[in-house]
Amino acid sequence: DTGVSQDPRHKITKRGQNVTFRCDPISEHNRLYWYRQTLGQGPEFLTYFQNEAQLEKSRLLSDRFSAERPKGSFSTLEIQRTEQGDSAMYLCASSSVGGDYGYTFGSGTRLTVV
Amino acid sequence: RKEVEQDPGPFNVPEGATVAFNCTYSNSASQSFFWYRQDCRKEPKLLMSVYSSGNEDGRFTAQLNRASQYISLLIRDSKLSDSATYLCVVNTNAGKSTFGDGTTLTVKP
Numbered sequence: 001d002t003g004v005s006q007d008p009r010h011k012i013t014k015r016g017q018n019v020t021f022r023c024d025p026i027s028e029h030n031r032l033y034w035y036r037q038t039l040g041q042g043p044e045f046l047t048y049f050q051n052e053a054q055l056e057k058s059r060l061l062s063d064r065f066s067a068e069r070p071k072g073s074f075s076t077l078e079i080q081r082t083e084q085g086d087s088a089m090y091l092c093a094s095s096s097v098g099g100d101y102g103y104t105f106g107s108g109t110r111l112t113v114v
Numbered sequence: 115r116k117e118v119e120q121d122p123g124p125f126n127v128p129e130g131a132t133v134a135f136n137c138t139y140s141n142s143a144s145q146s147f148f149w150y151r152q153d154c155r156k157e158p159k160l161l162m163s164v165y166s167s168g169n170e171d172g173r174f175t176a177q178l179n180r181a182s183q184y185i186s187l188l189i190r191d192s193k194l195s196d197s198a199t200y201l202c203v204v205n206t207n208a209g210k211s212t213f214g215d216g217t218t219l220t221v222k223p
Contacts, residue, residue, distance in 0.1 A: 042214050045211070048209075056210060091158075101163070102150075103211060105157040107157050
């Protein structure tokens with residue numbers, strides 16, 4: 001499979017717990033992006049990497065969120081001390097440098113905080 | 115004000131109709147433009163890039179007006195399978211994409 005893979009597909013967690021999501025991008029793509037999407041809204045930018053370097057992080061992202069891409073391949077997104085407002089679809093996408101040909105998205109991880 | 119604005123719709127049209135969606139963006143430094151399609155509870159998928167000269171892909175035509183910071187998507191001869199949310203997307207030169215909130219289209223028999 002040459003697409004973008006995300007794991008898990010669904011996650012239900014209790015408020016206050018930590019969660020971690022994984023994304024495996026298309027292998028030839030050196031850019032990896034994380035977005036969050038809630039019902040009725042478009043995807044909202046969280047952060048992105050070029051290879052292993054995190055180039056930008058949204059100002060909307062609180063300190064409870066952290067992302068890594070240690071070897072420039074897969075990436076993880078961790079949310080600490082989850083809150084009900086964190087419930088959303090977390091989308092990962094990858095692209096070649098510049099993104100001029102658009103992104104390929106994974107199927108997303110749907111997080112529900114109860 | 116959002117960086118990318120779209121009419122949320124919904125647009126409800128009969129099969130065979132022609133429908134047009136509009137989008138405006140605020141960042142004049144934006145360099146590349148796209149339309150994505152998103153089906154219910156699925157991930158967005160790239161529909162087409164948008165070029166200044168306008169471009170067509172089958173029944174779909176995209177236009178860009180840089181002076182007015184306006185993007186459009188025209189769908190001719192609508193099919194039931196065109197029912198989806200259409201997301202307007204703008205890239206800065208850093209390659210980061212900013213998405214609109216989408217326009218929902220329902221094509222009815």
